[in-house]
Amino acid sequence: MRLDRFLIRRGTHSTKEITYLLADGQVKVDDRIETNGLQSIHRFSKIQLGEELLQEYEAVYLMLHKPAGYLSATTDPQHPTVIDLIDHPLRHELHLAGRLDRASTGMILLTNDGKWSKRITEPAEKISKTYHVTTRDPISHETVGIFANGIYFAYEDLTTQPALLDILAPHEALLTIQEGRYHQVKRMFHAVGNQVLSLHRKSIGPFVLDDSLPVGKFRHLNKAEVNFFRA
Known part of the structure; x- marks a missing residue:
């Protein structure tokens, strides 16, 4: 205006x-x-x-280290949500810039600025997200090429964007994707006959989860971090 x-x-x-x-x-x-x-x-x-x-209305931008067992939602009648972890007077006005499964851990960004969060979640922006993945079966080197070429999801009738898979150990890898489709990481590994046992988000775009940020705690983003996703 x-x-x-x-x-x-x-x-x-x-x-x-x-x-x-x-x-x-x-x-x-x-x-x-x-x-x-x-x-x-x-x-x-x-x-x-x-x-x-x-x-005068405060804009809030937070990074949360999500523990397992919390829903990526603002309210839920049965389960604790990530909002329950936020000790802030405006916490009930916050929403999530991307979600994680209840069992998954790692970085969640929260804000009351819808325009800012849209820059992160909009598929066209192609914001990279990196996950540490632990699998049931050993990860084959063929999987690297398969993920790089994209996985076809029949339900959506689409092929995922090229993904970068860095194998760390037989059952561990870092996976970087530029989308955030429903259960995408788990579905990608399922497509190659494997199963994800644990999933931890390490980064979103330029934001890397602070090693010093304890599980279940949050911190405010600084001005430079906020400005990275300014329109």
């Missing part, structure tokens, strides 16, 4: 008065004087008119 329209919609000043107040330096956006009424603002912009605070 434009700044001048936001001010006019409040109904306390006429269009002419708003134009004067802007020109007179009486309006601040995010603590900076703004004289351009055409300036674009959003729900998280801090807006002041003189000494009056008109809008």
